[in-house]
Amino acid sequence: MAGATRPDDGACVLDTGALEQLIELLRADGYRVVGPQVTDGAIVLGTIAGAGDLPAGITDDQEPGRYRLRQGTSQALFGYAAPAQGWKRFLFAPDETLWRAERTDGGFRCEEEPPAIGRTALLGVRPCDLRAVDILDQVFTRSGVVDRRYQARRAAALIIAVECTQAGGTCFCASMGAGPDIADAANCGADIILTEFLVDAGPLLLARPASARGAELLAGVPGWRAGAADCEAAAEAVKGAARSMGRQMPADVATLVGRSLDHPHWADVAARCLGCGTCTAVCPTCFCSTVEDSTDLAGTTAERRRRWDSCFTLDFSTLHGGPIRSSGAARYRQWLAHKLAHWWEQFGRSGCVGCGRCITWCPVGIDITAEARALAEREGRTDANH
Amino acid sequence: MARSSPPKLAVWKFASCDGCQLSLLDCGEELLAIGVRFEVARFTEASRAVIRGPYDLSLVEGSIATAADVKRIQAVRRQSRWLVSIGACATAGGIQALRNGAAIADMVKAVYPRPDYIDALATVTPIADHVPVDFALHGCPIDRKQLIEVIAAFLEGRKPNIPTHSLCLDCKRAGFVCVLVAGGQPCLGPVTQAGCGVLCPSVGRGCYGCFGPMEAPNPAALRPWLRRSGLDAEAIARLYRTFNAGAAAFRAASNDHD
Numbered sequence: 001m002a003g004a005t006r007p008d009d010g011a012c013v014l015d016t017g018a019l020e021q022l023i024e025l026l027r028a029d030g031y032r033v034v035g036p037q038v039t040d041g042a043i044v045l046g047t048i049a050g051a052g053d054l055p056a057g058i059t060d061d062q063e064p065g066r067y068r069l070r071q072g073t074s075q076a077l078f079g080y081a082a083p084a085q086g087w088k089r090f091l092f093a094p095d096e097t098l099w100r101a102e103r104t105d106g107g108f109r110c111e112e113e114p115p116a117i118g119r120t121a122l123l124g125v126r127p128c129d130l131r132a133v134d135i136l137d138q139v140f141t142r143s144g145v146v147d148r149r150y151q152a153r154r155a156a157a158l159i160i161a162v163e164c165t166q167a168g169g170t171c172f173c174a175s176m177g178a179g180p181d182i183a184d185a186a187n188c189g190a191d192i193i194l195t196e197f198l199v200d201a202g203p204l205l206l207a208r209p210a211s212a213r214g215a216e217l218l219a220g221v222p223g224w225r226a227g228a229a230d231c232e233a234a235a236e237a238v239k240g241a242a243r244s245m246g247r248q249m250p251a252d253v254a255t256l257v258g259r260s261l262d263h264p265h266w267a268d269v270a271a272r273c274l275g276c277g278t279c280t281a282v283c284p285t286c287f288c289s290t291v292e293d294s295t296d297l298a299g300t301t302a303e304r305r306r307r308w309d310s311c312f313t314l315d316f317s318t319l320h321g322g323p324i325r326s327s328g329a330a331r332y333r334q335w336l337a338h339k340l341a342h343w344w345e346q347f348g349r350s351g352c353v354g355c356g357r358c359i360t361w362c363p364v365g366i367d368i369t370a371e372a373r374a375l376a377e378r379e380g381r382t383d384a385n386h
Numbered sequence: 387m388a389r390s391s392p393p394k395l396a397v398w399k400f401a402s403c404d405g406c407q408l409s410l411l412d413c414g415e416e417l418l419a420i421g422v423r424f425e426v427a428r429f430t431e432a433s434r435a436v437i438r439g440p441y442d443l444s445l446v447e448g449s450i451a452t453a454a455d456v457k458r459i460q461a462v463r464r465q466s467r468w469l470v471s472i473g474a475c476a477t478a479g480g481i482q483a484l485r486n487g488a489a490i491a492d493m494v495k496a497v498y499p500r501p502d503y504i505d506a507l508a509t510v511t512p513i514a515d516h517v518p519v520d521f522a523l524h525g526c527p528i529d530r531k532q533l534i535e536v537i538a539a540f541l542e543g544r545k546p547n548i549p550t551h552s553l554c555l556d557c558k559r560a561g562f563v564c565v566l567v568a569g570g571q572p573c574l575g576p577v578t579q580a581g582c583g584v585l586c587p588s589v590g591r592g593c594y595g596c597f598g599p600m601e602a603p604n605p606a607a608l609r610p611w612l613r614r615s616g617l618d619a620e621a622i623a624r625l626y627r628t629f630n631a632g633a634a635a636f637r638a639a640s641n642d643h644d
Contacts, residue, residue: 274603
């Protein structure tokens with residue numbers, strides 16, 4: 001909880017004007033500042049010019065397969081749950097060229113396509129999404145093979161996290177241990193941690209440095225030293241989010257899924273699942289990609305592209321002869337079992353951070369927590385012939 | 387790369403609007419490259435000059451609607467090393483297939499002043515119902531970039547990169563907000579094959595299914611959610627009964643009942 005913050009750990013309090021100055025400072029320093037904003041009826045992540053672009057006073061209603069914005073009851077800058085997309089698109093491009101090859105006399109010449117990398121400040125990263133970035137860091141940079149494109153983008157990124165003071169209807173970060181607070185500031189991966197709390201005059205932000213760079217930035221903006229009352233108000237606000245969490249994942253989900261691989265419930269989900277892959281695309285930790293080689297009409301240039309892929313496509317598991325996961329049940333089970341169970345074997349942790357996006361943005365509202373619960377409830381009725 | 391004898395390209399038209407052939411003419415600079423790499427042997431929308439077969443690559447537009455079409459497509463197949471059906475008419479029957487299931491004689495009488503001039507088959511069918519097709523390129527009309535990809539792949543003897551997954555994946559990669567979830571609009575994206583460049587959702591409209599069913603469509607799962615977006619059973623049937631009405635999954639979905 002933010003309540004762990006002691007008034008002497010460099011925490012300060014910023015008002016909207018000070019946040020504006022922080023954004024200006026970043027922009028002057030060559031950062032593209034990416035933050036939440038209202039676009040096409042949702043809170044999405046995009047370049048912002050100042051604090052005025054943030055969705056002040058806007059809140060969201062999220063439920064399975066449904067998302068709506070509405071006017072909130074306060075002028076909070078961060079009074080909403082997870083935005084439509086995660087932050088992975090800024091670190092792991094959805095579609096990019098890796099290299100091109102030109103035909104030469106008697107051979108060919110390859111040239112790596114340098115990734116478009118600029119200093120990027122990610123403003124408004126929620127605890128669940130911060131955990132997701134750490135998971136991606138592990139997958140792409142701490143698991144043996146280093147993905148240099150990811151690594152370069154990550155190194156150029158500065159993260160300003162925002163603890164959650166309002167949970168959405170599909171949120172379940174608390175049961176994944178990924179929020180709504182940031183417990184371990186020093187190792188969370190952010191540079192600055194903000195916690196919004198409201199006073200009569202409007203929203204205030206408790207700002208805690210989480211890296212040397214973050215401390216340096218905060219020293220340059222006109223905040224005031226946080227007092228015990230500020231820290232307490234912020235902590236209370238976060239506790240409110242923990243209490244209003246819309247959903248919960250069963251505690252033993254990893255082992256539950258692991259022992260339910262022949263469960264008849266997979267077929268039940270498959271009947272409702274569109275197999276469209278939306279859950280994997282909106283998931284902030286799904287990291288699968290496919291590589292495509294193509295050639296131009298002239299036959300002189302080839303290029304290799306990398307695109308986000310999904311375990312819900314048939315091509316994903318196609319070997320010679322066809323896909324090894326040809327049924328919808330097998331594909332859904334693959335996704336859920338990897339995310340919740342096999343991730344532990346692969347990376348020593350869960351692949352789910354409880355952001356709830358797969359629930360909200362599933363066009364038919366399939367709820368990963370409900371499916372996990374159904375596995376538990378129907379345990380003992382497994383059908384080995386399935 | 388110069389070749390001693392460039393491959394021969396032929397473009398064929400059956401029952402169709404010509405829009406997919408126009409996609410080829412609309413290729414701009416790429417059309418020049420096609421002219422360099424191929425001997426354009428038969429493309430009557432572009433030139434009256436016809437060079438005799440056999441052809442290395444035949445692009446076939448349109449559906450099979452008459453007995454004469456049946457004979458002609460077999461002749462085309464015999465002369466073609468590689469045959470690619472292009473567009474919703476060729477791959478699913480097109481809007482003509484809307485008449486499938488109705489009595490052809492009554493329909494001809496209702497439409498034409500001289501029904502005796504019309505010699506149409508009882509059903510309209512895609513090319514693959516009549517001859518083996520080497521590759522089917524979906525869309526109404528087809529996407530120009532996808533067409534170029536198929537042609538470039540043919541030239542190098544590689545598999546074309548034409549994904550058959552849902553439109554949703556392309557929509558999410560592009561970062562658009564879901565018109566169904568956030569907008570409550572009916573959208574066929576989850577059951578439709580990608581490839582159009584996410585045209586409709588990019589302007590805040592639901593997908594009309596121009597590219598036909600995706601690889602493993604589940605319209606039954608989408609149905610209650612289309613109802614929730616305000617469509618009644620007839621409106622849902624109409625949503626599926628457009629360019630790809632003849633595609634099996636969409637035909638079944640349009641006949642589905644609550």
